[in-house]
Amino acid sequence: MKPESKPQWVDICSIDDLVPNSGVAALINEKQYAVFYVPTQTPSVYTIGNYDPIGKAQVLSRGIVGDIGGDLVVASPLYKQHFRLSDGSCVEDETSFAGSWPSKVEEGRVKLMVG
Amino acid sequence: MKNKTRLLVIGNGMVGHKFLENLVQSGEKEQFDIIVFGEEPHAAYDRVHLSEYYSGRSAEDLTMPTPGYYEEHGISLLKNCCVEDIDREKKIVLTNNGDEVPYDRIVLATGSYPFVPPIPGNEQDGCFVYRTLEDLDNIKAYAGKSKRGVVVGGGLLGLEATNALSSLGLETHVVEFAPSLMPVQLDPAGGAMLRLRIEELGIQVHTQKATNDITRVEDNQLRMNFSDGEHLDTDLILFSAGIRPRDELARKSELAMGERGGIVIDDHCQTSDPDIYAIGECALWNNQIFGLVGPGYMMADVAMNSLIGKQAVFKGADMSTKLKLLGVDVGSIGDAHAKEDGNEVYTWHNQPSASYAKLVVNKGFVTGAVLVGNAEAFDTVLQYKLNQIKLPDPPEQLILPRFDGGGATLSADDLPDTATICSCLNVTKANIFASIDEGAMNVSEVKECTGASTGCGGCAALLASVVNSELAARGVEVSTDICEHFKHTRQELYHIIQVEEIKSFNELIKAHGQGMGCDICKPAVGSILASVWNDYVLEEDHLPLQDTNDTFLANMQKNGTYSIVPRIPGGEVTPAGLIAIGEVAQSYDLYTKITGGQRIDLFGARKEDLPDIWAKLIDAGFETGHAYGKSLRTVKSCVGSTWCRYGVQDSVGMAIRLENRYKGLRSPHKIKFAVSGCTRECAEAQSKDIGVIATEKGWNLFVCGNGGMKPRHADLLITDLDDAELIRIIDRVLMFYVRTADRLQRTSVWMGNLEGGLDYLKEVVLEDSLGINAQLEAQMDSIVGTYQCEWKTTIESPEKLRRFKSFINSDAPDTTIEFTRERGQIKPIETALTE
Numbered sequence: 016m017k018p019e020s021k022p023q024w025v026d027i028c029s030i031d032d033l034v035p036n037s038g039v040a041a042l043i044n045e046k047q048y049a050v051f052y053v054p055t056q057t058p059s060v061y062t063i064g065n066y067d068p069i070g071k072a073q074v075l076s077r078g079i080v081g082d083i084g085g086d087l088v089v090a091s092p093l094y095k096q097h098f099r100l101s102d103g104s105c106v107e108d109e110t111s112f113a114g115s116w117p118s119k120v121e122e123g124r125v126k127l128m129v130g
Numbered sequence: 131m132k133n134k135t136r137l138l139v140i141g142n143g144m145v146g147h148k149f150l151e152n153l154v155q156s157g158e159k160e161q162f163d164i165i166v167f168g169e170e171p172h173a174a175y176d177r178v179h180l181s182e183y184y185s186g187r188s189a190e191d192l193t194m195p196t197p198g199y200y201e202e203h204g205i206s207l208l209k210n211c212c213v214e215d216i217d218r219e220k221k222i223v224l225t226n227n228g229d230e231v232p233y234d235r236i237v238l239a240t241g242s243y244p245f246v247p248p249i250p251g252n253e254q255d256g257c258f259v260y261r262t263l264e265d266l267d268n269i270k271a272y273a274g275k276s277k278r279g280v281v282v283g284g285g286l287l288g289l290e291a292t293n294a295l296s297s298l299g300l301e302t303h304v305v306e307f308a309p310s311l312m313p314v315q316l317d318p319a320g321g322a323m324l325r326l327r328i329e330e331l332g333i334q335v336h337t338q339k340a341t342n343d344i345t346r347v348e349d350n351q352l353r354m355n356f357s358d359g360e361h362l363d364t365d366l367i368l369f370s371a372g373i374r375p376r377d378e379l380a381r382k383s384e385l386a387m388g389e390r391g392g393i394v395i396d397d398h399c400q401t402s403d404p405d406i407y408a409i410g411e412c413a414l415w416n417n418q419i420f421g422l423v424g425p426g427y428m429m430a431d432v433a434m435n436s437l438i439g440k441q442a443v444f445k446g447a448d449m450s451t452k453l454k455l456l457g458v459d460v461g462s463i464g465d466a467h468a469k470e471d472g473n474e475v476y477t478w479h480n481q482p483s484a485s486y487a488k489l490v491v492n493k494g495f496v497t498g499a500v501l502v503g504n505a506e507a508f509d510t511v512l513q514y515k516l517n518q519i520k521l522p523d524p525p526e527q528l529i530l531p532r533f534d535g536g537g538a539t540l541s542a543d544d545l546p547d548t549a550t551i552c553s554c555l556n557v558t559k560a561n562i563f564a565s566i567d568e569g570a571m572n573v574s575e576v577k578e579c580t581g582a583s584t585g586c587g588g589c590a591a592l593l594a595s596v597v598n599s600e601l602a603a604r605g606v607e608v609s610t611d612i613c614e615h616f617k618h619t620r621q622e623l624y625h626i627i628q629v630e631e632i633k634s635f636n637e638l639i640k641a642h643g644q645g646m647g648c649d650i651c652k653p654a655v656g657s658i659l660a661s662v663w664n665d666y667v668l669e670e671d672h673l674p675l676q677d678t679n680d681t682f683l684a685n686m687q688k689n690g691t692y693s694i695v696p697r698i699p700g701g702e703v704t705p706a707g708l709i710a711i712g713e714v715a716q717s718y719d720l721y722t723k724i725t726g727g728q729r730i731d732l733f734g735a736r737k738e739d740l741p742d743i744w745a746k747l748i749d750a751g752f753e754t755g756h757a758y759g760k761s762l763r764t765v766k767s768c769v770g771s772t773w774c775r776y777g778v779q780d781s782v783g784m785a786i787r788l789e790n791r792y793k794g795l796r797s798p799h800k801i802k803f804a805v806s807g808c809t810r811e812c813a814e815a816q817s818k819d820i821g822v823i824a825t826e827k828g829w830n831l832f833v834c835g836n837g838g839m840k841p842r843h844a845d846l847l848i849t850d851l852d853d854a855e856l857i858r859i860i861d862r863v864l865m866f867y868v869r870t871a872d873r874l875q876r877t878s879v880w881m882g883n884l885e886g887g888l889d890y891l892k893e894v895v896l897e898d899s900l901g902i903n904a905q906l907e908a909q910m911d912s913i914v915g916t917y918q919c920e921w922k923t924t925i926e927s928p929e930k931l932r933r934f935k936s937f938i939n940s941d942a943p944d945t946t947i948e949f950t951r952e953r954g955q956i957k958p959i960e961t962a963l964t965e
Contacts, residue, residue, distance in 0.1 A: 027938060027939040028938045028939055032932070032938055033938075034670060034673055034674065034933075035670075035674065036646070036674035037673060037674040037681075039937075039938040040936065040937050040938065040944075041937055041938050041939050041940075042936075042937040042939065042940045042942060043939070045945070047937075047944070047946070050938070053646075055646070070688070071960055072688065072689050072690035072946075073690055073944060073946050073947075074678070074686065074690045077678040077681065077682070077686070077690075078649070078678065079648070079649040079652055079653070079674070079675075079676075079677065080646070080674060081615075081645075081646050081647045081648030081649060081651075081652060082615075082645045082646040082647075082648065083614070083648055084614070085645075087646070088648075090648070090649035092677065092678035092679075092686055093686070093688065093690075095649060097649075
């Protein structure tokens with residue numbers, strides 16, 4: 016059991032480490048996050064879980080970013096289901112969630128709110 | 131089982147086989163205990179395409195039943211076995227082996243024999259007929275020591291035989307009794323045009339020649355002495371002057387016969403003995419013999435239905451034909467000679483392009499037509515005739531060339547439901563609608579369901595128009611848009627990127643799309659950009675377009691790890707290479723397996739280890755195998771003439787050359803090749819996108835085959851190429867595919883959807899009908915010239931290597947990837963998410 020911790024902003028990398036319109040994985044307290052950089056959108060950074068609940072592997076950061084019916088999504092590289100970057104919900108399966116976490120860019124640094 | 135009806139099928143040709151196939155498909159076969167008698171040593175084969183036996187198709191390729199078909203369905207085929215007599219009182223037949231076989235019902239499918247005109251001297255050495263595989267073997271053996279060959283008979287069959295002789299490399303002559311070629315199907319003007327075209331090919335045509343006798347002159351040559359006093363010396367004579375029904379068994383059994391031969395049948399294909407049916411070329415219906423396979427198939431269907439107690443009636447058959455003779459398109463419909471009272475004709479002669487068209491009309495309807503040199507109008511005109519569609523105004527537009535790209539095409543809606551769309555397989559418009567009712571959603575699926583357009587393929591355009599117009603009528607939106615971001619097909623996007631010189635996805639979507647793109651359009655555009663400009667796929671602009679496999683240049687497996695496939699061109703690898711691969715696999719503890727494409731797959735590599743693993747493989751001389759890309763995978767080969775006792779060419783050398791040429795080519799889907807060193811075909815080239823099979827003279831090229839879920843036998847594109855020609859033609863085929871195929875469309879499906887099919891592809895890549903071959907070759911040369919091993923480029927760039935780190939904020943490995951062991955190697959364990 017981990018001690019309850021208060022949510023806080025965690026610095027993960029510089030904005031220059033990200034590739035526009037694609038994702039990276041981040042590791043915080045042994046949990047994996049998928050962080051996406053979409054410079055044309057506001058906000059420009061989105062964070063969902065890296066674990067694909069359908070493919071059952073830590074892969075979502077490696078999917079293709081796009082939009083489906085107006086929603087920003089990432090396509091799972093395993094079986095191609097789409098997960099919304101805004102809330103981690105799955106377009107094809109209402110019962111599957113990847114989870115989502117607040118993230119922001121501050122003075123050129125990318126930060127996630129986890130806890 | 132007791133009480134089965136004993137059914138004897140006498141004759142195992144195309145029609146006899148079709149009858150058996152129909153019976154199996156009807157689901158009623160279990161009522162019968164079936165014995166088939168075949169006179170030849172082979173099971174039924176495709177006699178219509180017999181001349182292809184000389185251009186690379188083997189006896190097995192021509193065989194109609196798939197291997198094991200008869201056994202699987204409990205049908206006994208007795209080869210080399212003739213029935214010599216039928217005792218209709220005792221209901222037994224007597225075979226040439228002296229066996230007596232009892233029966234309840236008989237189907238006579240004895241076919242026909244070639245008519246040999248009664249010319250004195252026609253049985254000498256060097257005189258042949260053209261009917262069976264054995265005939266072809268004998269002709270080929272004799273042609274080996276001959277220079278000149280003569281075909282007696284300038285009709286349809288005679289010209290087929292001419293094609294065969296000419297493809298054996300003989301100086302070929304045709305001798306015809308009538309004043310012009312194909313006198314039954316063509317009018318004299320059409321026959322003259324055909325003659326002109328054939329003579330251009332170096333074939334010498336002699337019409338209005340009656341042969342008095344054949345004698346032997348010095349040098350052991352044959353001499354044909356004609357009634358006009360002239361003569362022609364030759365080494366070989368091939369009689370192909372029509373057919374006669376094989377009716378001697380029926381005659382001996384005292385069934386009713388026609389005055390000039392043929393077994394009389396009624397509308398149910400029953401002979402004068404109701405327990406005996408006759409079908410195909412041995413049968414005489416309404417005083418007519420039908421010497422085409424289509425009507426024979428119809429009879430097979432009628433006889434089968436009648437036997438199982440269903441109503442079916444043979445009502446005669448349309449004898450219109452369209453075919454390619456010696457490369458010349460010829461079509462004949464109905465009253466080609468305009469003999470009927472009241473018939474009026476329109477004709478169009480085009481001397482420069484050597485084509486001829488004639489339309490015969492009567493009281494506002496089409497009654498006949500002749501087409502030589504260009505038979506594009508055939509389908510439309512035939513539909514006008516068969517369905518009694520009122521002539522368009524003016525009628526001649528049916529046969530005149532289309533100057534504005536418009537012209538008279540028949541709209542699918544004009545046809546009645548009973549209209550036959552595919553006459554080879556007898557598929558009507560109603561059959562096509564039924565297949566759409568059952569869920570077929572496009573032309574390919576309709577083809578698969580109904581068999582339409584899988585015979586000669588001549589109806590492909592009409593079929594597409596019927597299917598698409600019906601789907602549209604049913605409100606099925608036949609959207610060819612690639613996805614919601616682009617209102618274009620892949621082919622259109624390709625064209626836009628090339629013409630407007632677009633170099634990035636962002637440029638393209640800004641100018642021609644909407645939104646941000648998705649996992650459908652991004653990789654498709656990434657692939658087109660790579661095909662057209664051949665940039666490094668991991669440039670920052672292109673990186674977000676790639677599937678994860680392309681992004682990390684490896685194949686993602688179910689647990690998020692990757693597999694690695696070094697290229698092993700042609701499957702040839704040195705012992706040192708094998709050891710290097712083994713050492714890499716051992717030090718990273720990778721699961722190792724030999725693939726179907728003659729190379730080695732290493733599984734279970736972590737993303738962060740990929741660059742180190744590749745650095746070692748590149749050091750050992752390996753390159754990326756592109757197993758992750760929609761691109762050339764492997765060129766499989768057999769060991770070839772270097773080692774094999776049977777090999778006739780160096781298949782490994784050619785495979786390596788081809789693999790090195792096309793490696794890295796990005797395409798709509800993966801591409802697989804194989805090269806076999808002889809016709810034993812150990813590399814299974816005929817199941818590949820590009821298949822190359824060695825011949826004594828060079829290489830035969832097969833295209834658009836597939837294994838996997840939907841196997842497709844590759845089509846023979848061209849024969850006996852030298853190395854340089856082979857590569858040029860593969861360049862064109864591949865580049866044409868890359869340009870025109872849909873996203874994720876393998877070559878087999880592409881071919882299935884290509885209007886005009888194989889003939890069209892031949893026109894484009896062999897005859898340069900679109901005038902693009904030089905472009906296709908130049909584009910391929912440019913891609914080949916800018917090839918780079920993507921892994922080599924990647925490990926040389928520290929910038930790119932950062933992408934392979936497991937986490938952006940940590941160097942820790944991903945601990946959720948876990949393995950157990952099985953048979954001495956790693957095996958992934960599924961990771962459940964734990965909070």
